[in-house]
Amino acid sequence: MEERLQKIIATRGYCSRRQAERLIEQGRVKVNGIVITELGSKFDSNVKIDINNKNLDEVKEKVYYLFNKPRLVLTTMHDPKDRKTVAEFFKDSKLRVYPVGRLDYDVSGALIMTNDGEFANFVMHPKYEFRKTYQALCKGKVHKFQIKQLVDGVIIDENYKTKAIQSRLLKYDEEYDESVIELTIAEGRKHHVKKMLIAADIYLRKLKRTQIEFLTIEDLPIGKFRELKSHEIKQFYGIYNSLKVKKR
Secondary structure, eight states: OEEEHHHHHHHTTSSOHHHHHHHHHTTOEEETTEEOOOTTOEEETTOOEEETTEEOOOOOSOOEEEEEEOSSOBSSSOOTTOOOBGGGGGTTOSSOOEESSOOOTTEEEEEEEESOHHHHHHHHOGGGOOOEEEEEEEESOOOHHHHHHHHHOEEETTTEEEOOSEEEEEEEETTTTEEEEEEEESOOOTTHHHHHHHHTTOEEEEEEEEEETTEEOTTOOTTOEEEOOHHHHHHHHHHHHHHHHHHO
């Protein structure tokens, strides 16, 4: 049975489907020695594939990690400018892994790393609306009406209205004149949370993602990762199934 090239690459654990599509468009993928740039191209799942002139074998063992990414680290496996990337924290991993989705360079916190392209594609797909919770250190006192504004909805990217599923003030430090707020979203546009805070006239100092659905970094030190348990992986698919039932 033939499948789209980007799906075969993802299934073999090299990267997500979306990342595979970019590699194909950039002319970095060969099938049977021929460069393929057409995204709709289909091949047998056992076809010979080279990426960046290196043979891509099928990964037999799938691994899944929850990583507490530090600030000032790029969510990519390679940077042409030689800036620090998440790859440096997985040098000793027995299998090559890559990030699921993105987390800004200056944002710390929860990030899933895997070599399972299909799982990565599932978690990143916007229609599944997995929840992500953030804590923001903000300058000054954040007021109740600003918290309410985040939940009621703000306009970002000129004309796109977006809402936090929940938002609350965790604390206000009078000595340093700083607030910590928490908000949960189910979307993932570029700089999404930062833009929401700007729209609510909240001055952000630092941002961290504390949770992806039920996965929390509460007991996970910065720069460390842990392997996901099999029931946690299954739980992601369970969340999606329950969402489908609710929407009927």
